[in-house]
Amino acid sequence: xxxxxxxxxxxxxxxxxxxxxxxxxxxxxxxxxxxxxxxxxxxxxxxxxxxxxxxxxxxxxxxxxxxxxxxxxxxxxxxxxxxxxxxxxxxxxxxxxxxxxxxxxxxxxxxxxxxxxxxxxxxxxxxxxxxxxxxxxxxxxxxxxxxxxxxxxxxxxxxxxxxxxxxxxxxxxxxxxxxxxxxxxxxxxxxxxxxxxxxxxxxxxxxxxxxxxxxxxxxxxxxxxxxxxxxxxxxxxxxxxxxxxxxxxxxxxxxxxxxxxxxxxxxxxxxxxxxxxxxxxxxxxxxxxxxxxxxxxxxxxxxxxxxxxxxxxxxxx
Amino acid sequence: xxxxxxxxxxxxxxxxxxxxxxxxxxxxxxxxxxxxxxxxxxxxxxxxxxxxxxxxxxxxxxxxxxxxxxxxxxxxxxxxxxxxxxxxxxxxxxxxxxxxxxxxxxxxxxxxxxxxxxxxxxxxxxxxxxxxxxxxxxxxxxxxxxxxxxxxxxxxxxxxxxxxxxxxxxxxxxxxxxxxxxxxxxxxxxxxxxxxxxxxxxxxxxxxxxxxxxxxxxxxxxxxxxxxxxxxxxxxxxxxxxxxxxxxxxxxxxxxxxxxxxxxxxxxxxxxxxxxxxxxxxxxxxxxxxxxxxxxxxxxxxxxxxxxxxxxxxxxx
DNA sequence: CTTGAAACG
DNA sequence: CGTTGCAAG
Numbered sequence: 001x002x003x004x005x006x007x008x009x010x011x012x013x014x015x016x017x018x019x020x021x022x023x024x025x026x027x028x029x030x031x032x033x034x035x036x037x038x039x040x041x042x043x044x045x046x047x048x049x050x051x052x053x054x055x056x057x058x059x060x061x062x063x064x065x066x067x068x069x070x071x072x073x074x075x076x077x078x079x080x081x082x083x084x085x086x087x088x089x090x091x092x093x094x095x096x097x098x099x100x101x102x103x104x105x106x107x108x109x110x111x112x113x114x115x116x117x118x119x120x121x122x123x124x125x126x127x128x129x130x131x132x133x134x135x136x137x138x139x140x141x142x143x144x145x146x147x148x149x150x151x152x153x154x155x156x157x158x159x160x161x162x163x164x165x166x167x168x169x170x171x172x173x174x175x176x177x178x179x180x181x182x183x184x185x186x187x188x189x190x191x192x193x194x195x196x197x198x199x200x201x202x203x204x205x206x207x208x209x210x211x212x213x214x215x216x217x218x219x220x221x222x223x224x225x226x227x228x229x230x231x232x233x234x235x236x237x238x239x240x241x242x243x244x245x246x247x248x249x250x251x252x253x254x255x256x257x258x259x260x261x262x263x264x265x266x267x268x269x270x271x272x273x274x275x276x277x278x279x280x281x282x283x284x285x286x287x288x289x290x291x292x293x294x295x296x297x298x299x300x301x302x303x304x305x306x307x308x309x310x311x312x313x314x315x316x317x
Numbered sequence: 318x319x320x321x322x323x324x325x326x327x328x329x330x331x332x333x334x335x336x337x338x339x340x341x342x343x344x345x346x347x348x349x350x351x352x353x354x355x356x357x358x359x360x361x362x363x364x365x366x367x368x369x370x371x372x373x374x375x376x377x378x379x380x381x382x383x384x385x386x387x388x389x390x391x392x393x394x395x396x397x398x399x400x401x402x403x404x405x406x407x408x409x410x411x412x413x414x415x416x417x418x419x420x421x422x423x424x425x426x427x428x429x430x431x432x433x434x435x436x437x438x439x440x441x442x443x444x445x446x447x448x449x450x451x452x453x454x455x456x457x458x459x460x461x462x463x464x465x466x467x468x469x470x471x472x473x474x475x476x477x478x479x480x481x482x483x484x485x486x487x488x489x490x491x492x493x494x495x496x497x498x499x500x501x502x503x504x505x506x507x508x509x510x511x512x513x514x515x516x517x518x519x520x521x522x523x524x525x526x527x528x529x530x531x532x533x534x535x536x537x538x539x540x541x542x543x544x545x546x547x548x549x550x551x552x553x554x555x556x557x558x559x560x561x562x563x564x565x566x567x568x569x570x571x572x573x574x575x576x577x578x579x580x581x582x583x584x585x586x587x588x589x590x591x592x593x594x595x596x597x598x599x600x601x602x603x604x605x606x607x608x609x610x611x612x613x614x615x616x617x618x619x620x621x622x623x624x625x626x627x628x629x630x631x632x633x634x
Numbered sequence: 635c636t637t638g639a640a641a642c643g
Numbered sequence: 644c645g646t647t648g649c650a651a652g
Binding site: 230 | 652
């Protein structure tokens with residue numbers, strides 16, 4: 001155990017006992033050598049003290065569920081449990097893979113979260129799909145980029161709240177053979193960036209979801225081997241910087257943890273989750289005006305049910 | 318229990334105890350009234366005393382497995398167990414749903430049955446497919462109807478033995494909306510009939526498999542409701558008579574049990590198996606020259622793993 | 635490796 | 644309802 005965990009430096013406070021180990025697969029590393037002083041993200045120890053509900057804060061979560069119906073069928077876990085455990089205010093979902101006809105069956109999924117907004121792919125049934133599920137009623141909601149013709153795949157929901165716009169996005173995967181790379185960058189990323197800039201004229205923006213890009217080497221278990229893999233091409237990484245970060249959006253997890261390895265996705269294909277061969281593809285990016293209000297940007301790597309895990313953002317109001 | 322079983326007259330010898338009941342779903346009936354003195358087929362009581370292996374006989378079996386790989390994955394049952402239980406000489410399979418590339422993985426499925434012959438659909442992957450698996454080495458084997466262009470779906474294997482040809486057939490389903498009815502009748506049934514007549518010039522024939530036709534009202538749980546359902550249309554039933562029975566093939570189960578309800582197929586769709594809402598679609602038809610040599614033509618309705626159950630034929634040599 | 639749809643039964 | 648192969652990730 002110790003030998004496996006030494007691959008990245010693990011702080012003493014993060015050491016887990018044998019008995020905790022089974023419950024905390026995130027502690028296992030695939031990296032064979034310690035790299036650049038990176039440390040492993042431990043959601044038990046690396047989070048600030050929780051804010052109590054009598055303080056003013058809002059808790060947002062995001063999760064690529066890889067098929068909502070499959071998730072709900074799973075025993076041993078329900079979206080409801082996450083709600084109870086995390087007591088979030090807003091939950092953003094990606095890859096619901098719902099069709100329009102399925103939406104009614106899940107519209108009132110979570111008691112207390114009466115405000116739910118769903119997009120489905122009309123281009124391909126059972127593909128893509130996003131949702132915002134909220135305790136707070138948004139001032140307004142809009143679907144898609146609006147200004148473009150990229151809205152057939154149900155990849156974006158925007159909810160306007162008092163002090164920010166919340167964008168729940170499922171960015172197109174560049175695909176096997178990178179056959180959709182140019183669409184992803186030249187069309188989607190660009191359009192999304194423009195859309196965000198437009199919104200920022202009136203209010204700060206929070207962009208969350210599966211942005212389908214591991215920004216830096218620290219954000220992927222095997223950077224060298226994935227230089228031409230969808231999600232880690234130099235084109236996508238540069239687009240991520242140019243269209244989002246350079247435009248003033250702050251990667252909240254990275255800001256809080258400059259040297260921390262925290263993955264949010266582990267491919268099913270090679271049992272990547274138990275060896276922590278993961279990627280950080282899910283983000284909370286916030287407009288600069290909000291950056292200082294972030295109390296905690298975190299990952300819940302132990303939540304099962306999807307190839308992605310949920311992430312969270314606690315924002316002081 | 319008693320009330321459910323009275324829907325068709327059940328002979329005293331067939332009555333089962335409460336404890337046996339769970340194991341014998343075949344005894345349950347969907348018919349709401351006794352009809353025409355029909356009785357239920359009970360494989361425990363309605364079979365002649367078994368022949369011992371020192372007498373000269375051959376035991377043939379046939380089973381539409383509805384996907385051989387799925388069947389083999391099932392726990393609680395394996396094709397091997399059927400071999401051990403039934404000690405057959407030859408097993409005919411339909412709907413193996415194998416592709417050419419899968420055949421090698423199952424070619425030596427059953428120890429002691431070294432002679433195996435497989436057809437696959439080249440028209441549609443994972444569709445149709447038949448096999449003959451034999452302890453006895455056939456004199457010759459041929460695939461398809463040979464004389465026609467209906468062989469792209471892997472629906473027929475013929476094995477020549479000393480005293481008969483054995484045809485393992487998976488007759489085309491007429492499909493939803495009966496869109497393949499005319500092909501089934503005018504092309505397939507006719508070609509098969511001609512093929513059989515040709516073979517009969519040299520030797521008697523045994524035609525077994527999923528013939529996809531419930532011949533008479535006694536052969537289906539709900540005759541009135543299925544007059545336009547694939548497998549019970551008047552066209553298919555007349556074709557069955559004209560092309561096979563009138564041409565001298567004897568329906569061995571029906572000959573042995575003129576008034577017995579014995580189904581071999583229960584659709585998955587409405588849990589038909591536990592209510593015995595079945596059809597008799599699987600047959601052993603034999604040339605008249607063989608009819609008197611039939612010791613037993615039987616059904617094993619309690620064998621799980623497919624929507625069809627295996628049937629058997631014991632033939633004195 | 636897993637989801638979901640589609641075809642077929 | 645259940646199998647299979649398929650596209651997608």
